[in-house]
Amino acid sequence: xxxxxxxxxxxxxxxxxxxxxxxxxxxxxxxxxxxxxxxxxxxxxxxxxxxxxxxxxxxxxxxxxxxxxxxxxxxxxxxxxxxxxxxxxxxxxxxxxxxxxxxxxxxxxxxxxxxxxxxxxxxxxxxxxxxxxxxxxxxxxxxxxxxxxxxxxxxxxxxxxxxxxxxxxxxxxxxxxxxxxxxxxxxxxxxxxxxxxxxxxxxxxxxxxxxxxxxxxxxxxxxxxxxxxxxxxxxxxxxxxxxxxxxxxxxxxxxxxxxxxxxxxxxxxxxxxxxxxxxxxxxxxxxxxxxxxxxxxxxxxxxxxxxxxxxxxxxxxxxxxxxxxxxxxxxxxxxxxxxxxxxxxxxxxxxxxxxxxxxxxxxxxxxxxxxxxxxxxxxxxxxxxxxxxxxxxxx
Numbered sequence: 263x264x265x266x267x268x269x270x271x272x273x274x275x276x277x278x279x280x281x282x283x284x285x286x287x288x289x290x291x292x293x294x295x296x297x298x299x300x301x302x303x304x305x306x307x308x309x310x311x312x313x314x315x316x317x318x319x320x321x322x323x324x325x326x327x328x329x330x331x332x333x334x335x336x337x338x339x340x341x342x343x344x345x346x347x348x349x350x351x352x353x354x355x356x357x358x359x360x361x362x363x364x365x366x367x368x369x370x371x372x373x374x375x376x377x378x379x380x381x382x383x384x385x386x387x388x389x390x391x392x393x394x395x396x397x398x399x400x401x402x403x404x405x406x407x408x409x410x411x412x413x414x415x416x417x418x419x420x421x422x423x424x425x426x427x428x429x430x431x432x433x434x435x436x437x438x439x440x441x442x443x444x445x446x447x448x449x450x451x452x453x454x455x456x457x458x459x460x461x462x463x464x465x466x467x468x469x470x471x472x473x474x475x476x477x478x479x480x481x482x483x484x485x486x487x488x489x490x491x492x493x494x495x496x497x498x499x500x501x502x503x504x505x506x507x508x509x510x511x512x513x514x515x516x517x518x519x520x521x522x523x524x525x526x527x528x529x530x531x532x533x534x535x536x537x538x539x540x541x542x543x544x545x546x547x548x549x550x551x552x553x554x555x556x557x558x559x560x561x562x563x564x565x566x567x568x569x570x571x572x573x574x575x576x577x578x579x580x581x582x583x584x585x586x587x588x589x590x591x592x593x594x595x596x597x598x599x600x601x602x603x604x605x606x607x608x609x610x611x612x613x614x615x616x617x618x619x620x621x622x623x624x625x626x627x628x629x630x631x632x633x634x635x636x637x638x639x640x641x642x643x644x645x646x647x648x649x650x651x652x653x654x655x656x657x
Contacts, residue, residue: 318574318575318576319348319568319570319574319576320346320347320348320576321346321348321566321568321570321576321578321586321587321588322346322566322578322580322584322585322586322587323341323345323346323349323584323585323587324583324584324585325339325340325341325354325355325356325558325583325584325585326339326356326582326583326584327583328340328341328345331474332475333473333474333475333476334363334475334476334477335359335360335362335363335364335365335474335475335476335477335478336357336358336359336360336363336365336422336475337358337475338355338356338357338358338427338475339355339356340353340354340355340356340435341353341354341355341585342432342433342434342435342436343432343433344433344436346587348587348589349432349554349556349587350432351430351431351432351554351589351590351611352428352429352430352431352432352554352555352556352587352609352611353428353429353431353432353433353434353435353556354426354427354428354429354556354558354585355426355427355428355429356424356425356426356427356558357376357415357424357425357426357427358422358423358424359381359383359415359416359417359422359423359424359475360417360422360475360477361417361419361420361421361422361480362417362477362478362479362480362481363416363417363422363475363476363477363478364414364415364416364417364475364476364478365414365415365416365474365475366414366441366442366443366472366473366474366475366476367386367412367413367414367441367442368412368413368414368439368440368441368442369407369409369410369411369412369413369439369440370407370409370410370429370434370438370439370440371409371410371431371434371437371438371439371440372409372429372430372431372434372437372438373406373407373408373409373429373430373531373532374405374406374407374413374427374428374429375404375405375406375427375428375429375430375529375532375534375609376404376405376406376425376426376427376428377402377403377404377425377426377504377534377536377607378399378400378401378402378403378404378405378423378424378425379401379424379425379426379560379607380401380421380422380423380424381401381417381419381421381422381423381424382398382399382400382401382417382418382419382421382423382483383398383399383415383416383417383418383423383425384396384397384398384399384415384416384417384418384481384487384488384491385397385398385399385405385413385414385415385500385501386413386414386416387407387411387412387413387500388411388412388413389408389411389498390410390411393494393498394492395492395493395494395498395499395500396490396491396492397491397492397493397499397500397501398418398488398491399501400503401505402503402504402505402506403501403502403503403504403505404501404502404503404504404521404526404529404534405425405500405501405502406500406502406526406528406529406532406534407500408528408530408531411500412442413500416481417480417481418481418482418483418487418488419480419481419482419483420480426558426560426607428532428556428609430531430532430611441472441473441474443468443469443471443472443473443474444471444472446465446468447468447469447470447471447472451463451465451466496527497527497528498527498528499528500528502521502525502526502529502534504519504521504534504536505519505536507519507521507525511652511653513651513652513653513654513655514540514655515539515540515543515544515651515653515654515655515656516537516538516539516540516543516545516598516603516653517536517537517538517653518535518536518537518538518545518652518653519535519536519537520533520534520535520615521533521534521535522613522614522615523613523614524614524615529613530613531611531612531613532609532610532611532612532613533553533609533610533612533613533614533615534607534608534609535557535606535607535608535609535610536605536606536607536608537557537596537605537606537608537653538603538604538605539562539564539596539597539598539603539604539605539606539653540598540603540655540656541598541600541601541602541603541656542597542598542599542655542656542657543597543598543653543654543655543656544595544596544597544598544653544654545595545596545597545652545653546595546619546620546621546650546651546652546653546654547567547569547593547594547595547619547620547621548593548594548595548617548618548619548620548621548652549590549591549592549593549594549617549618549619550588550590550591550610550612550616550617550618551590551591551616551618552590552612552614552616553590553610553611553612553614553616554587554588554589554590554610554611555586555587555588555594555608555609555610556585556586556587556588556608556609556610557585557586557588557596557606557607557608557609558583558584558585558606558607558608559580559581559582559583559584559585559604559605559606560582560605560606560607561582561602561603561604561605562581562582562598562600562602562603562604562605563579563580563581563582563598563599563600563604564579564580564596564597564598564599564600564604564606565577565578565579565580565596565597565599566578566579566580566586566588566594566595566596566597567594567595567597568586568588568592568593568594569592569593569594570589570592571589571592579599593620617652619650619652621648621650621651622650624643624646625646625648625649625650629643629644632646
């Protein structure tokens with residue numbers, strides 16, 4: 263009992279001395295006492311988790327070095343969670359359709375978003391209410407098909423059409439892509455005759471398996487087939503001319519174009535972006551509170567720094583044809599490290615665009631709080647009050 267009382271007395275003295283010296287020392291009191299209240303005593307303290315220099319998170323992949331699925335009219339390649347396990351929320355693809363080619367009518371158990379990189383195409387969609395839309399797309403345009411909307415893509419003109427696609431499911435191709443030729447080839451002719459009200463002979467030349475992308479006659483850009491285009495109204499159309507819009511951000515360092523559901527209403531579950539950076543410029547450190555991000559480098563070379571979960575940081579340099587996946591709320595920045603302009607096309611798996619930034623925090627937080635966070639005098643953080651740039655020019 264005497265030893266126990268003596269120990270408590272010594273601990274009390276030590277605690278009192280710690281309170282008096284708090285301004286001079288960052289050491290915590292050696293037990294759980296605080297402001298005169300008893301909480302669980304402790305003789306050991308959990309150290310702050312140290313930086314993790316090893317086991318970097320893998321968040322990039324080469325889309326354009328992957329295998330292709332090719333048929334007579336074109337090809338496609340994809341990056342899914344099979345090849346990039348981190349990318350559970352978004353899968354990406356590159357679609358190339360020859361002049362005269364057409365991606366057959368199909369639909370998905372996920373939404374499909376796309377950016378037309380080059381060439382022209384005609385998109386045909388039938389929505390669940392039976393509304394037909396036929397629209398012609400040019401470079402810089404987007405298409406978006408909500409899950410279950412049947413659609414087809416056919417090249418217009420004498421040049422191939424290629425587009426970068428994204429799906430709001432990291433395993434979209436395994437979780438449900440349904441093609442018309444594949445489905446119909448599973449039925450016998452009498453069943454199709456009964457269902458569609460035509461003779462059984464009608465189905466004799468039908469393909470016996472999936473056709474995917476079929477080669478056909480070249481359709482002129484201004485030909486009769488191109489002129490059948492009829493767009494639905496703004497709230498229902500599946501086409502959006504992104505690069506014809508004013509950029510959301512424009513600085514000396516580059517531009518950021520954004521197409522969320524606000525600008526493109528049918529795109530209710532995904533937001534598209536195009537980021538252009540001058541040499542040395544940077545999309546400043548930021549994070550997306552409500553969405554994963556997937557982006558593809560169209561041209562140039564970039565350095566992406568990812569501040570991931572569990573104190574992991576990874577840095578990767580990307581060239582044209584490569585892609586990155588940024589999980590929601592993970593901090594990241596993108597810098598152009600080439601001597602020429604860089605351009606990226608990206609997508610987030612939310613129809614609402616939110617972007618929080620390190621710059622906003624440093625500019626708006628009280629100086630005394632920042633001084634405390636960094637353990638410095640307020641004068642040392644006085645210059646963090648500049649206006650946020652979003653895209654910063656080269657130093």
